[in-house]
Amino acid sequence: MGAPVSTGLLEAAVYVEDLDATEAFYGGLLGLERLTRRDGRHVFFRCGEGVILTFIAEATRVPSDDASALPVPPHGAIGPGHVCLAAKAEEMNEWERHLRENNVEIEADFFWPNGARSIYLRDPAGNSVEIADKTLWRRG
């Protein structure tokens, strides 16, 4: 029998160094709601129906304090990861203006062959963060 059908992406994870800087970026600059923070370990942000998890890798490579009740498996990567936030096509110009107004360096800004636009920036830990027209992967 085949697998049940996943309804979508629930969480994406990136690894960071400084949780205050991470909050300023994802919560402040990108305007995402902070869901929860554990100092020294993680801060999570709501993004539509999904959640962006930002972790300090050294802390998530070991079992958490409450591992007996919540045995969350360890993980933790080093080096720049990637995450992409969906945006309304008609708001891509507004995203660009918002980033420019905040003196954020835009690393790339282009249109894919199907006409969808992507804007790329870096979070404070160096992860590649993309803001893309949500039609980017839509079926043709």
Next chain:
Amino acid sequence: MGAPVSTGLLEAAVYVEDLDATEAFYGGLLGLERLTRRDGRHVFFRCGEGVILTFIAEATRVPSDDASALPVPPHGAIGPGHVCLAAKAEEMNEWERHLRENNVEIEADFFWPNGARSIYLRDPAGNSVEIADKTLWRRG
């Protein structure tokens, strides 16, 4: 002025080693539709409205062949990352059965304090893959 509002997670990325094994896992075992593959570099899978990107980090740390037309910024992490697929609450038992029928090792399987269940397994590269009741992060 505040940031525009992202409509959700569009992409989550993990780094892998063997694209065939990766396809067997995400496409075969987890039943996700393969969107595109570039041998030696990446394979992408549709997951609801989002996309799971799997990359060979050594290949994505350098500019891609068509960087002049599509200047996708480099990224690439080493070590186990994390991604979570949303599932219908009433299908969590079916996910468990499906994984067991396929002799997949379930690393963890528990209920969060709010009653949502998560099942964790590893992809062939060692990334922590979670299948979670999609109500996990729902507002109370």
